[in-house]
Amino acid sequence: MADWVTGKVKSRTQWSDTLFSLVVDAEVAPFKAGQFTKLAWHSEHHKVSRAYSYVNAPGEDSEFYVVNIPEGQLTPHLAELQVGDELLVERSAAGFLTLDEVPAGRDLWLMATGTGIGPFISMLAEGSCWQQFTNIILVHGVRLGEELAYQARIRELTQDQPNFQYIPFVSREAHATAEPGRITHAIANGKLEQKAQLAFTAEHSRVLLCGNPQMVRDSLNELKEKGLKKHLRRKAGQILMENYW
Structure with a gap:
């Protein structure tokens, strides 16, 4: 109840x-x-x-x-x-998209579309991620530039973190400070790794996906092509996910 x-x-x-x-x-x-x-x-x-x-x-x-x-x-x-x-x-919360579920690694990739960025801002604000990982990359995909919410908050939370990167994507219009297109395409063609100057590897990469189901599903498939696997409690992997709607 x-x-x-x-x-x-x-x-x-x-x-x-x-x-x-x-x-x-x-x-x-x-x-x-x-x-x-x-x-x-x-x-x-x-x-x-x-x-x-x-x-x-x-x-x-x-x-x-x-x-x-x-x-x-x-x-x-x-x-x-x-x-x-x-x-x-x-009153009570639920969900397993939390850092205590993530196996130890070097690089934490937080990938969201739309309002799926919310839980990742919570993680940056809570702060234990900075001790848990060497590199943190926040990737946010939206349709229009005006949908890149919380940028001031992100800057505030990360201004003293030299190994943090924020990589926004805008898919339906040109935007001065965002990458064009979709996150999934940038995973597939290597442009996301190139932009971050970090490669996806099973050894170092831990990826959290949060957003619309199509993005989550397609990103999972593209990351599998790069040798990563879905994380299960009974069988450790590198990818955790949550659908937003």
């Missing part, structure tokens, strides 16, 4: 027409960076809930990165929330 608490919106950020973030004051249980909980809205007749990853580090105000789907049952209601409005938050 889900344990729900009432949260109150402390602030909101509108990134684009459809992308926004909510910072929520809610008495949630401790969680691990990379995990998700559920947000809910209810009327007199029914309650609608969906899973959202924490963007914040554990112990900070809860933050969620949301894409408004106009025909959706929940996100149009979340999109209307303003400071002081209430919503329901499931």
Whole structure:
């Protein structure tokens, strides 16, 4: 049985027409960076809930990165929330896209599309990744440049980390500071390794994938071609993944 608490919106950020973030004051249980909980809205007749990853580090105000789907049952209601409005938050978190699940390695690749970048920002903010890995590469794929959210936060969290790289991709328009095209193509043709000046190897690379299922599936297949395998608790590999929707 889900344990729900009432949260109150402390602030909101509108990134684009459809992308926004909510910072929520809610008495949630401790969680691990990379995990998700559920947000809910209810009327007199029914309650609608969906899973959202924490963007914040554990112990900070809860933050969620949301894409408004106009025909959706929940996100149009979340999109209307303003400071002081209430919503329901499931108290306990879940999910295995966490650093304690990742086998030891040298290079940590965090690859996301869209709002899938949320759990990776939580990891950078929590900070244990800096002790666990020598190199950390955050790769974010979006359609339009305005969808490259959280850039100031990423700079703030990584400004003292010389072995961190942020590599954005924009697929549907030219962008001054982003690579063109899709993450999956850049894995396949070697351009991502070239850009990062790091090769994908089973020995050194640990890859976390989070985003739309097509990107996750295609990236997994391309990484397998380079000798990496999906990580399972019963059989160690190099790739962990989470689908976003």
